[in-house]
Amino acid sequence: MYCNYCGKVIQDDAAVCAYCGIRVGASLARTKLVRPRLGRKVAGVCLGFSEYFDIDVTLVRVVWLVTAIMSGVGFIPYIIAWIVMPEEPLLLPAPVVAQPVTNQ
Numbered sequence: 321m322y323c324n325y326c327g328k329v330i331q332d333d334a335a336v337c338a339y340c341g342i343r344v345g346a347s348l349a350r351t352k353l354v355r356p357r358l359g360r361k362v363a364g365v366c367l368g369f370s371e372y373f374d375i376d377v378t379l380v381r382v383v384w385l386v387t388a389i390m391s392g393v394g395f396i397p398y399i400i401a402w403i404v405m406p407e408e409p410l411l412l413p414a415p416v417v418a419q420p421v422t423n424q
Contacts, residue, residue: 365398
């Protein structure tokens with residue numbers, strides 16, 4: 321796969337270009353606040369927020385954890401977000417159509 325911004329060859333499963341840092345993977349979570357199915361630690365709430373606001377997931381997790389420990393307020397919004405945020409829909413592979421075999 322090629323990066324559309326810098327034109328360099330990158331891995332096929334990359335979400336961010338290793339050379340220029342531009343997001344290359346199309347993600348549903350960028351336009352809609354959802355809990356992604358891949359890459360989440362507990363429920364995917366922090367990962368969903370990080371993809372929606374396009375910031376590092378580690379930063380979101382650390383801020384949420386510090387807020388939860390220091391004030392005790394971070395646990396209740398996390399549980400509410402877990403319940404309210406929809407889960408990312410399953411992306412099923414396209415069905416393979418069998419080609420008829422012709423005898424010659």
